[in-house]
Amino acid sequence: MRCKQLFETVDSLYDQYVTFWQDVCNIESPTSDKAGVDAVGDYFIREARERGWKIERCAQASAGDVVVITLNPEADNAPVILSGHMDTVHPKGLFGYPPVRIEGDKIYGPGVTDCKGGIVAGFMAMDALERCGFTSRPVTLMLQSDEEGGSRVSGKATIEYMCKRAQGAAAFLNLEPYSRGKVCVARKGIITFKFTVTGIEAHSSLCARTGANAIADAAHKIIELEKLKDDGGLTCNCGVIQGGSVPNTVAGSCEFLANVRFVNSQQLEWIKDYAQKLADTVHVPGCSCKLEVYGSRLAMEYSERNLILADTVNRIFTENGLQPLEAVRYHGGSDAAEMTSSGVTCLDSLGTEGDYIHSADEFGLLASLPESAKRMAAVAYCI
Numbered sequence: 001m002r003c004k005q006l007f008e009t010v011d012s013l014y015d016q017y018v019t020f021w022q023d024v025c026n027i028e029s030p031t032s033d034k035a036g037v038d039a040v041g042d043y044f045i046r047e048a049r050e051r052g053w054k055i056e057r058c059a060q061a062s063a064g065d066v067v068v069i070t071l072n073p074e075a076d077n078a079p080v081i082l083s084g085h086m087d088t089v090h091p092k093g094l095f096g097y098p099p100v101r102i103e104g105d106k107i108y109g110p111g112v113t114d115c116k117g118g119i120v121a122g123f124m125a126m127d128a129l130e131r132c133g134f135t136s137r138p139v140t141l142m143l144q145s146d147e148e149g150g151s152r153v154s155g156k157a158t159i160e161y162m163c164k165r166a167q168g169a170a171a172f173l174n175l176e177p178y179s180r181g182k183v184c185v186a187r188k189g190i191i192t193f194k195f196t197v198t199g200i201e202a203h204s205s206l207c208a209r210t211g212a213n214a215i216a217d218a219a220h221k222i223i224e225l226e227k228l229k230d231d232g233g234l235t236c237n238c239g240v241i242q243g244g245s246v247p248n249t250v251a252g253s254c255e256f257l258a259n260v261r262f263v264n265s266q267q268l269e270w271i272k273d274y275a276q277k278l279a280d281t282v283h284v285p286g287c288s289c290k291l292e293v294y295g296s297r298l299a300m301e302y303s304e305r306n307l308i309l310a311d312t313v314n315r316i317f318t319e320n321g322l323q324p325l326e327a328v329r330y331h332g333g334s335d336a337a338e339m340t341s342s343g344v345t346c347l348d349s350l351g352t353e354g355d356y357i358h359s360a361d362e363f364g365l366l367a368s369l370p371e372s373a374k375r376m377a378a379v380a381y382c383i
Contacts, residue, residue, distance in 0.1 A: 003320040005376045009128040010373045012246040017124045017369060018107075020047070024098045024116050025109040029064070031087040031148045040086040040116075041143055044123065052131065057139075058161045063144030063154035066161055070138050071126045076295075077137035080380040081166050082122035082173035083335065084115040084351060085147030088352035089358050106354075107367050112364040116349020118175025119143055121372035128377050137170070139380045147335055150190065151299040158176065159335055163342040170383055172308055172344045173376055174287060174336040175351035180367060183313070184348035185306045187328035187337055188261040189268060189299030193275050195221060211250030212286025215243045218254040220283035222335025225258050225275075234271060235261045235331075257294055261331055264301050299338035302329075305345045313347065314381045322375060350375055 024043055029036035041057070044067055048055055054073040058066040064086060070079070088111035100109035107117075120142045129139060142162055148151040157214040166172050170311070176184070197218045202211025218241070228236035237259055243254025262268050279291035307327060336348035353368035 001320050003374070003381055005378050006128055006132050006381060007320075007374050009131050010124065010370050010377060013127060014122055014370055017120060018160060019374075020123070021107060021112070021117060021369060022100045022102070023280045024120055025107075025112050025229075028090070028092045028099060028110055029087055031063075031089070031090060031153055034060070034062060034064050034094070036092075036106040037087050037145050038060035041065055041067040041145070044119070047123065051127070053126075058158070060145065060154050060157060063158055065149075066145050066158050067143040068140060068165060069123075069143070071130055072135050072138045072140055073251060075135060075137050078170035079138035079140050081140045081169045081172045082125065082141060082175060082376055083142040083162070083172065084119040084122065085144040085235070085335070086116065086119065087115070087144075087146055087148050089148050089164055090360075094360050103365070106363040107366055108361070108363045110362070111359075112362055113177045113352050113354030114362065115147070115176055115351055117354065117364045117369060118177070118372065119368050120374050121352055122175055122376055123172045124369065124373040125380065127377040128373065129380060132227065134381060137380065144335055148258070150295050150296050150320050150333065159338045162335065163338055163344065166339060167342070167343045169344055171221065171379060172339050172346040173350050173379065174334060174339070174346060174348040175372070176334050176336070176349045177357060178349055178351050178353045179351060180327045181323060183325035183328055183350065184330050184336065185327040186302045187333055187348065188263055188329070188331045189297055189337060190333040191260050191262070191268065191296040192270065192294040192365060193258045193260070194255060194294040195258065195279055196255040196292070197251065197253065197287055199252050199254070199287045202250040204250060205311050207250050208241045212284050212288055213250050214254040216286040216290070217257055217282070217287040221278050221289070222256060222258075224278055228260065233263055234267055235278040251352060257297075262299055264299055265270065269297070273339040277280070297333040298341050299336040300340045300346075303340055306340060306347065309345050309347055312383065313379055317375065320378050320382070323330055323376060
């Protein structure tokens with residue numbers, strides 16, 4: 001087994017990196033809080049600087065800065081890139097103070113699994129590689145700053161920078177939460193539409209003769225959108241709605257958000273066309289509707305190069321006593337979609353394992369930290 005010493009080194013670092021994990025997650029970093037996200041980046045920069053690793057920072061005006069840390073930057077071979085995001089969906093204070101706690105075999109806190117556990121495991125893998133004298137290729141850790149919400153805060157500037165920076169990589173391993181025995185090779189894309197319906201206000205007693213109820217028109221549109229429920233294809237959820245003023249007035253306005261998941265670019269074009277036609281259709285005479293794209297994220301479509309990488313990674317795992325992983329598609333979005341679309345060979349969901357993601361009960365399994373680090377280190381060492 002080529003990686004025996006490497007894996008023993010990862011295990012020897014366990015206690016140190018559980019503390020690292022706690023420290024990073026105790027820095028609360030909601031996506032819109034630039035100071036909080038940058039504080040997470042600063043923590044990684046301090047640790048990287050102590051080890052003499054190369055540090056790059058892509059400054060952002062509103063989002064946190066993207067941080068890129070490289071071991072062996074002068075090595076000739078194509079780099080292996082590890083990547084995950086520093087931002088979380090959790091509002092400050094949701095987990096109390098301090099935010100992080102350890103109970104039994106679990107760590108609880110904001111972003112412990114999505115996605116701070118993954119980036120800590122990536123740093124741990126790099127540390128172990130260096131301690132074992134690995135110098136044959138660059139190993140880079142990219143820390144994304146506004147992944148949650150599809151890089152909307154930076155206007156896509158963060159992920160566009162990362163895609164350019166990742167060109168030519170031997171492998172890009174994205175560190176979203178791990179699901180035991182699986183590796184993600186495809187993901188659904190996401191597009192959120194904002195429908196703004198304008199009606200005509202009137203006294204409710206006259207609704208049969210005057211006025212145009214914007215809520216009623218919106219309801220017709222929502223019913224049509226909610227019919228999209230193909231688990232293997234298009235799905236739609238209308239999850240937010242606002243409209244009207246008081247019960248005895250015909251609603252003069254109503255807006256709602258429709259979140260659609262799709263598997264490929266053809267479905268994306270179809271849903272854009274369908275949504276526009278639905279917005280243009282007048283269900284209640286006197287109403288009109290404006291359609292906007294509130295946010296979007298590409299689908300990570302199946303690609304031959306990603307499937308080949310999955311086979312290569314599984315060979316490495318099998319040769320070194322690690323569990324081979326089943327290649328699957330997930331419904332949630334991630335930066336791996338943009339990476340794949342830009343031509344970078346990519347696998348996703350190789351971070352730490354846990355559950356209740358995006359909730360006040362989010363936790364990570366402590367044992368998954370060295371497991372994740374070993375997977376990454378083995379790929380970098382053997383590919």
